[in-house]
Amino acid sequence: MDRKLFVRHAFSALGIVAVAPLIHACSKxxxxxxxxxxxxxxxxxxVTTDTSCSVSPTETEGPFPTKQPSxxxxxxxxxxDGIGSPLTAKITIVNSNNNCKSLEGAIVDIWHCxxxxxxxxxxxxxxxxxxxxxxxxxRGRQVTDANGLVTFKSIFPGWYQGRAxxxxxxxYNASGTSLLVTQIAFPDTLAITVNSTGSAYGYTxxxxxxxxxxxxxxxxxxxxxxxxxxxxxxxxxxDLSITIKANA
Amino acid sequence: MKRRIITLCYRKIIDANCSDEWCRNVFAATxxxxxxxxxxxxxxxxxxxYKQLIDDVPGANKLNFLVxxxxxxxxxxxxxxxxDVVNNLGRSFLRFKNFQFEIIQSDITSSASHAVAIYFxxxxxxxxxxxxxxxxxxxxxxxxxxxxxxNQFRLSENLGIYTLQTLEV
Numbered sequence: 476m477d478r479k480l481f482v483r484h485a486f487s488a489l490g491i492v493a494v495a496p497l498i499h500a501c502s503k504x505x506x507x508x509x510x511x512x513x514x515x516x517x518x519x520x521x522v523t524t525d526t527s528c529s530v531s532p533t534e535t536e537g538p539f540p541t542k543q544p545s546x547x548x549x550x551x552x553x554x555x556d557g558i559g560s561p562l563t564a565k566i567t568i569v570n571s572n573n574n575c576k577s578l579e580g581a582i583v584d585i586w587h588c589x590x591x592x593x594x595x596x597x598x599x600x601x602x603x604x605x606x607x608x609x610x611x612x613x614r615g616r617q618v619t620d621a622n623g624l625v626t627f628k629s630i631f632p633g634w635y636q637g638r639a640x641x642x643x644x645x646x647y648n649a650s651g652t653s654l655l656v657t658q659i660a661f662p663d664t665l666a667i668t669v670n671s672t673g674s675a676y677g678y679t680x681x682x683x684x685x686x687x688x689x690x691x692x693x694x695x696x697x698x699x700x701x702x703x704x705x706x707x708x709x710x711x712x713x714d715l716s717i718t719i720k721a722n723a
Numbered sequence: 724m725k726r727r728i729i730t731l732c733y734r735k736i737i738d739a740n741c742s743d744e745w746c747r748n749v750f751a752a753t754x755x756x757x758x759x760x761x762x763x764x765x766x767x768x769x770x771x772x773y774k775q776l777i778d779d780v781p782g783a784n785k786l787n788f789l790v791x792x793x794x795x796x797x798x799x800x801x802x803x804x805x806x807d808v809v810n811n812l813g814r815s816f817l818r819f820k821n822f823q824f825e826i827i828q829s830d831i832t833s834s835a836s837h838a839v840a841i842y843f844x845x846x847x848x849x850x851x852x853x854x855x856x857x858x859x860x861x862x863x864x865x866x867x868x869x870x871x872x873x874n875q876f877r878l879s880e881n882l883g884i885y886t887l888q889t890l891e892v
Contacts, residue, residue: 542748543796545756582759598784600825602844603791605803611792645763651755653762 545616547584551628552615555608558677559590559630560669561712564703566659568623568646571720577623578723581654582647585627586614590677592635618649631669631713632661636684639691640666642703646721654721660694660701663687673709726864726892731817731845731878732885733805736827738838745806749797754837756793757829760786765831772836773829791824794841798822805843810876811857817874819843844885848874 553559566583569575588594595612603610613632617625634640642659670682688698707713741747757773764776764783776783805817827838848860851873858878861871878884 543752543800545752546792546795584759596785597788598782600787600823602821602823604821605798605819607795607799610788614792647759647762651759653759653766656763656766 546609546611547614547616549615550617550626552585552613553629554589554612559633560673560676560678560709562629562631562705562707562715563713564627564629564642564659564715565717566625566627566644567716567718568619568625569718569720570723572722575718575720577619577621578721579619579621579623580649581619581623581721581723582616582649582651583619583625584614584616584645584647585629585642587629587632587642588635589613590630590633591680592633631673631678631709633678633680634666634670634685637686637692639663639686639688639694641691641693644719646719648723654723655719657719658693658701659703659715659717660688660691660698661703661705665705669709676709678709724892726890727850728847728888728890729850729860729884730847730886732883733808733817733819733843733845734881735806735841735843736838736881737841738827739835743806745797745800749794749839749841750834750837752793752797753790753826753839754829754834756790757786757826757837758831760789761829761831771830771832773826787824787826790826790839794824798841805845808876808882810874812875816876817843818846820846850887 553561564585566585568578568581568583570578586594589612595610595614613629615627615629617627619625632640632642640661644655644657644659645653646655646657647653667682667685670678670680670685688694688702691698694701701717703715703717705713705715735746737746737749737753739750741750761773761776761783764780764786770776770779773786776786801819803818803820804815805819808815808817810816821844823842823844825840825842827840829837829839846862848862849864850858850860852859854875856877857875860874860876862874863871865871
């Protein structure tokens with residue numbers, strides 16, 4: 476996406492808001508933006524309101540000040556090995572400080588584990604090759620459009636000990652300032668079905684020792700706010716949709 | 724008869740003193756990516772520097788991996804050529820096959836102290852000889868007494884031998 480385009484639009488989404496006290500927040504759901512992380516407790520919500528209509532200098536700095544965006548900026552985040560049942564994730568970001576209107580120009584990072592429950596990650600430094608095959612698999616970044624929407628092509632995540640199936644999400648404003656760190660939950664029955672019948676697609680771990688949402692230390696008290704709507708099947712692939720509320 | 728095969732490693736430090744455009748672009752991109760990624764490990768907003776994060780926050784050393792995504796397209800711009808390293812005739816000659824990325828230091832409140840390093844590991848070279856302080860190398864070896872193209876260059880504090888293999892031929 477062209478940097479100038481979303482920097483221009485980002486401010487229009489964020490700048491023309493009234494100051495919105497919490498009692499006037501979204502009518503259907505009075506919950507504040509959910510924020511959870513399995514690495515640290517507490518919320519990262521960075522509440523900023525701006526009542527002026529002039530572009531502030533920090534907004535024009537933008538997240539992509541140079542020619543080449545990070546290699547995260549892509550919609551297809553799959554490993555390229557064909558393993559895993561395809562999943563298209565449509566994530567809509569709305570602004571809980573603006574009656575849950577769509578938030579355009581927000582940067583959305585997602586990441587999740589592969590069919591075996593592994594993340595692309597390492598601590599410290601490691602050698603990478605000039606074939607530039609993505610070592611950052613199953614990690615991606617997109618910017619929300621006028622409808623607050625980002626779309627990713629990925630796979631149905633695997634699972635690992637101690638956690639229910641989930642996708643990590645980090646929402647930033649157009650300047651790269653964190654608005655929300657959260658996770659997407661999946662219906663228990665669906666996760667069990669994929670992991671018990673999906674071995675032809677790489678889900679060979681089974682379900683022994685699987686942590687259900689109500690026992691998950693991240694989801695157990697908030698899963699309704701973080702639950703995705705998922706349709707499809709292991710054979711045909713899945714469509715996931717969710718609306719995430721951020722304080723922008 | 725022994726033949727020595729070496730690979731070289733060139734360390735490029737990218738910081739506020741960058742003099743070329745490529746370096747300045749990588750500096751800006753890695754700083755921006757660091758500022759974004761560091762927020763995940765700093766949700767209580769207790770820390771401002773990279774050192775504080777890796778000393779205090781479990782898993783924060785993944786920032787090297789996470790920020791390295793910012794340099795990939797800039798590395799592709801190099802077309803496998805190691806930057807800055809030239810032979811005694813002023814020509815670039817070294818190509819790289821692998822690289823490592825490392826955050827040296829950074830600070831979310833100021834880019835002035837941001838510094839990262841990229842280590843470029845070269846293709847194999849045959850080390851024939853050393854003349855004075857200059858290495859005499861070639862990429863290929865001609866067994867039939869034909870001429871070989873030679874690269875003559877100096878090692879430096881940022882350019883050293885990374886691997887050495889001695890073959891009996």
